[in-house]
C-alpha cells in the first residue's frame with residue numbers, strides 16, 4: 059500500500075515543473091553531443107558485429123528526444139539520409155545546430171566512444187569503445203565532413219522547422235512529428251531503424267514493429283535499446299508490474315510519456331509477429347526485482363527470464 063501511494067504521488071509529481079524527469083522539459087540525454095555520439099556509435103558497432111561492414115545509407119530513428127544528434131552522427135558516419143520520427147517535438151533548430159557542430163569535432167578527432175565511465179547507465183555496453191575506423195574509413199569521413207555537405211545539413215536543419223516536412227524527398231534530414239501513420243515513410247526505403255530508450259513508451263507495439271518492418275528494405279536491421287525498469291514509480295526495478303491497470307492508469311493519467319510496462323518477451327514476440335528475425339539479444343540481468351507471487355494478475359504471463367531482465371538491446375532483421 060505504501061508503495062502504491064508513493065507511485066500515485068510520483069505520477070502526480072509529473073504535473074509539477076522541475077519534479078518530473080520526463081514531464082516535457084527534457085527527455086533524457088540527447089541534449090548532449092557526446093551522448094548522441096556514444097549512442098549512435100554503439101548501435102553501429104553492434105550492427106557491425108552482426109555483419110554489416112559500413113554505415114547504412116538511409117537511417118531512421120524513433121524518438122530522438124531533445125536533439126536529432128544521434129541521427130546527425132549517422133550522417134557524419136556515412137549515411138546519406140536520416141529520418142527522425144517522434145510523437146512530441148522536443149528538438150529545436152538551435153540545439154540541433156549546436157549538437158551538429160560538436161559532433162563534427164568529435165568525428166574530426168576520431169574520438170573514442172564515450173563509455174561506461176562517462177555514461178554508466180547507457181547501453182548497449184561494448185567490449186571495445188575505440189572509434190570504429192574499420193566501418194567509418196578515412197574516405198567516408200572526408201566526404202561526410204566536407205564543408206558543402208555540412209552546409210547542406212545545416213540548411214536542412216534550419217528549413218521547414220528543423221527538417222520537418224521538407225519538400226525535398228532527398229533532404230539529408232527529415233523530422234516528422236507527430237507520426238501516427240505508417241505511410242509517413244515509403245515502404246522498403248530505409249536500411250536501419252534504431253531507437254534508444256523509446257520502445258518502453260510506445261503504446262501500440264504490434265503496429266509500431268509492423269511499421270518498422272514495412273519501412274525496412276529486405277535484409278534491413280532494427281536496433282532497439284529498451285529499458286524495462288519502472289522509472290521511479292516503485293522501490294524495486296520491476297515494481298510497476300505489481301500495480302493493477304486502474305492504479306497504474308490513475309497514477310499516470312497526465313504523464314506525457316507513459317511506460318507501456320511491456321517485458322522482454324513481449325518485445326521479442328511482437329517483433330517476431332511482425333516478421334522479424336531476432337539476430338541478437340543483449341539482456342541486462344537484475345535479480346533484485348519482484349518475485350512471481352508479487353505480480354498483478356495481468357503480468358502472470360511473464361517468463362522467469364522477464365523477471366530478471368531489466369533492459370535489453372535487441373537486433374532484428376527483416377528477412378532478405
Ligand SMILES: C[S@@+](CC[C@H](N)C(=O)[O-])C[C@H]1O[C@@H](n2cnc3c(N)ncnc32)[C@H](O)[C@@H]1O
Pocket residue numbers: 080085086087088089097120121122123124143144145146148253254255256259260261266315
Ligand atoms: C526517454 S526519451 C529518449 C530520447 C532519446 N532517444 C534519448 O536517448 O535521449 C523517449 C522518446 O520517445 C519518444 N516516443 C514515445 N513514443 C513514441 C512513438 N510511438 N514513436 C516515436 N517516438 C516516441 C518520446 O517523445 C521521446 O522523444
